[in-house]
Amino acid sequence: MSTDRILTEEEKAAEQRRGPGATQRGGPPHMRIGQPGEKSTNFRSSARRLLGLLRPERLSLYAVLAFALASVGLNAIGPKILGRATDLIFAGVVGKQLPSEGTVAQIVAGLRARGQDTFADMVEGMPHLVPGVGIDFGAVGRVLLLVLGIYVVASLLQWAMGWILTGAVNRTIFNLRRDVEDKLNRLPLPYFDNQPRGELLSRVTNDIDNVSQSLQQTLSQLLTSLLTVVAMVGMMLWISPLLALIALVTIPVTMVVTAVIGKRSQKHFVQQWKSTGELNGIVEETFTGHQLVKVFGRQEEARAAFRAKNDDLFDAGFGAQFVSGIIMPTMMFIGNLNYVIIAVVGGLRVASGSMTLGDVQAFIQYSRQFTQPLTQVASMANLMQSGVASAERVFEVLDAPEQRAEAGAPTVLDDPHGRVEFEGVSFSYTPDKPLIEGLDLTVEPGQMVAIVGPTGAGKTTLVNLIMRFYELDAGRITLDGVDITDLSRHNLRSEIGMVLQDTWLFGGTIRDNIAYGRPDATDDEVVAAAQATYVDRFVHSLPDGYDTVLDAEGGNISAGEKQLVTIARAFLSDPALLILDEATSSVDTRTEQLVQRAMSALRQDRTSFVIAHRLSTIRDADLILVMENGRIVEQGSHADLLAAGGAFADLYAAQFRSAVAEPVE
Template sequence: MSMMRGGGAPPQKAMAFGPSLKRILGLLALDRLRMIWVVVLAAVSVGLSVVAPKVLGHATDIIFNGVVGQMLNRFPAGTTKDQAVAALRAGGQGQLADMLSGMNVVPGQGLDLNALGAVLMIVLGLYITAFFFNWSQGYITTGIVQRAMYRLRQQIEDKLDRLPMSHFQQESRGDVLSRVTNDIDNFSQTLNQTLTQLLIAALTVVGVLGMMFSISPLLAVISLVTIPIIAGITVVIAKRSRVQFMAQWKSTGDLNGHVEEMFTGHEIVKAFGQQDAAIAKFKVSNDELYESSAKAQFISGIIMPSMNFVSNLNYVVVAVLGGIQVASGILTIGSVQAFIQYSRQFSQPMAQIGSMINLLQSGVASAERVFELVDAKEQRPDHVPAATLRTVLGRVVFEHVNFSYDEGVPLIKDLSLVAEPGETVAIVGPTGAGKTTLVNLLMRFYEIDSGRISIDGVNTAELTRDGLRRKFGMVLQDAWLFGGTIRENLAYGKLDATEAEIIQAAEATHVDHFVRSLPDGYDTVLTDDGGGLSQGQRQLMTIARAWIANPGILILDEATSSVDTRTEVMIRQAMNRLRKDRTSFVIAHRLSTIRDADLILVMNDGQIIEQGTHGELLEQRTFYYDLYMSQFGDPLVEEVGTA
């Protein structure tokens, strides 16, 4: 058995927000030219949108001037504004005179519809053009984000291929899947929803602030007071919400891991009556996710109401002071209207930024989990330049090999063995003896600590992993099939296999007869667990798959432990045909299956304690003898011994 070490995902340690955000921007930087275009288009769009309220203020002034001018028709025709102001002051209407002095009004003249129409057309043109530029930058931004996510998914896929087997034994499969799917999706959605809005909001703040100062420096300074207040509120709340968002996505990964585990082993769960325990564990994980999600959303949700409160206070102050300045003739009513509009525009992007903080926190938390996977320790790079192994004769040599899963806890100790070409080498021993570990080292699923493993005199450490593994064929106890047709599953080890090769392998391994009994034959589509086929049929298909691959060296993990006697005979016959003229390593649980092996290695505690043929080991009456006796008893042993 392999030394599988369980355990959930390690505790999540949140990275700093700043470095994570910088790394996210680095992903987008590969589309620098498009990013520049986005900034330019966004700046033009914001610029046009920012100018529009001030132009619209002129329309208000035209209307108001027309109304006031009509009200002053009591003055004689030809009276100028200055004369009207002087007359009002002389009549004791000083406040009205002050207001009139700041207006562009002609006494007796009504609303100028031509001027009003021209201004409104300009405003309409500004908003339509701004919309076009805003839509264009949004379209480009979506492409930038999707290309970045495409590259990130490709990077993750390549990373998974470079991770050592130990990583997948230490991490929950559900958590790894959650990082690759849920976290990347959340990260992508966050970028799509916040990238453009943050850029527009930042440019809007700058543009609006400039327009506010151009209208009234005093009112602009008053509006600026809200920035540190809003920033302080945002920072305080964001720090608290970020912790909860990290907990939320950690809980999501744990919950996915539990669901995936229970779904995969649902038959075992039901067989042992553990449904209630599984439901209880799900409830605990679900409660943790509920609590962390609720806290994250509640805390981050406080930002928006807080910012609206500060914004409304600023609006009241600006409206009051603006009204006083209009009455004093310092500003026109159109200017005050434009400033109030700018004041709301100024508060709106600040509020948008606040409302996006929760999205940003959630997205960065997911990004950090993805980056942790990207940064995970990889397996040792292939040797450069790599050695080549063309035609495999099959001489396999282990020389003083030492290996440990955990430093300081040796498992394989000073192991040496020689398998000659064409020999069948059986590996037996109690659970945890290191049998599967020996095969994993041969395939370089793990790297040895010291010593040397060679095939036909070539050190396997000097071969590329892919080049090495292509020389092997494996038939494991767990018959893995993927979603696809039977033909595709059989040709998995040789994608360019001809129809004749597939049929020949199927006939030799007793697959052809049951496949032809299916309605669609070799075109029958299987689910990803081979549903619809028996355990024995799935196992025969994995043997046929190895047959088509035509490997130089064969590894067989006892495949008959969960099938009936008749199917076991068929599988053994198929495996015997497959082993012919190939060096084969057989991990044996049933000792009856390896009596004819050329060499039997007896392992215990990571060491080969006995080796020889079946008969030789029985005559020694030591460990192998006791192991065999525990399965078959005295009569069979005596019969074999005298054979």
């Protein structure tokens, strides 16, 4: 049977109240897949912005550049000097075979007279040849020691470059994580409504880690490789312009191959990280709601959703790695083909005497060192593509519209009394679906205001507006005559205590969870708040009392006990305004009565807004607001509303009406 169904009017209203994110996040936990809506990738601008993050580390980067230039320069002259050792050895081998009488010019002339022109050309082109003298091992040893010293210094410079660059990259990623954390604190609540938690967590953890690894692995290698290419080209042109021209043919070929393959792999990397975030969303939501999945027997659907998204991730990952992996063998083939051509042409030039054997050896080393960095740059294409794809996902968070800025000089409420007034308030989650329109309401200090109504009527929205979780479309809300937009959000919310129907506890002790409401509270104040909310009653039955460590979900205490801890937290904060969103829904009847008494004491001289579904809990309310479709349709005391026989009376009768048995025919 199809799981699709037509939404009732009440459910539609509930979706509207929850906001635009509800559509994406609704349904069973295993079906709530993130839909971030990836934009097309702009590699160049994103890569430029990513490198721009390193701007504060420019002094370190200058040092890295200096060390890289010195290291590459030393590595560049090494083969040329080593070629001199080869020339000395080759000259010694050839010179030993020649007669010691006469000069090199006389020996060359004799060889030409005998018709050995090729051998004569080779002997004439050997600068270190001494007729009749073998290998000068002392000179060879001095050259080898010089080359060894050059390579040791170059290695030390590379080590220093890597150490400095590692620090620069890690500081940059540290700042990026800090900026993302700060950005999350500045984002409005609707942003989180539209972002599944697993998807957002993937962006701020997996994607930032991937950016870090990509920068760490590519920056030093990329810088060294590019400088090496320039140095090798210079040395090759110095030794032989003809062979250099042959070697340089690989550059346009390399660029074309890298561009073509890189362009094809980029879309796969974007899809790979998108699928990673969606898979994280499925895993996080499935295991957070694993009890619900099992209760409704939806394990197979959960597995199917996981398998489908896992297959998507496999396909995207395989495509990205396979396509980008083609670059390396292609470049190796081009480099080997170039090596063969250089070896053949170089051998012919040695035979003709236009080059020494040492220069050919050095040139072959340069050609290998020239093609190797090109191959490395090509092989890094997949890392760069992956890192930029992740950076774009992080930049989307950093570029998200922020909540409205605070007032330039915010008003400070030092001693609020709790008078709340709504003046022509209008609000909607989406412009085409108005929810609250032209609401006027005045609540005096110390009053208990109960808000009732059907699901989706706007009850929770009303208190969210007081907290400035959402900004108004029109009108204003004042606290003690001060527009709440003139207050800083911190000042406003520090004067409000809120207890939700859905409890939230973090990993820590019961004492820490209660003290979260006021971190500077003493142990005696924490215990007093626990006693006032009857947390103290069950804490003493736990092995470690107030030092009992709760897990992140508070799974080692009951749902009712978790609710009591959150109520104690609100008590401890000593707010001027209380907001209770069905705060006693998870406690038993007897505990509820005790908590109600404690709340009555707490509400003295404090304004309180109570969202209630059980109408028996609001008999003592000073004012009851009955809401329908974002409007207050009735208001008054419990007795007055029952006597009026309107919407409240209908709700009350529906909740407490005795079941009537159908007549038996």
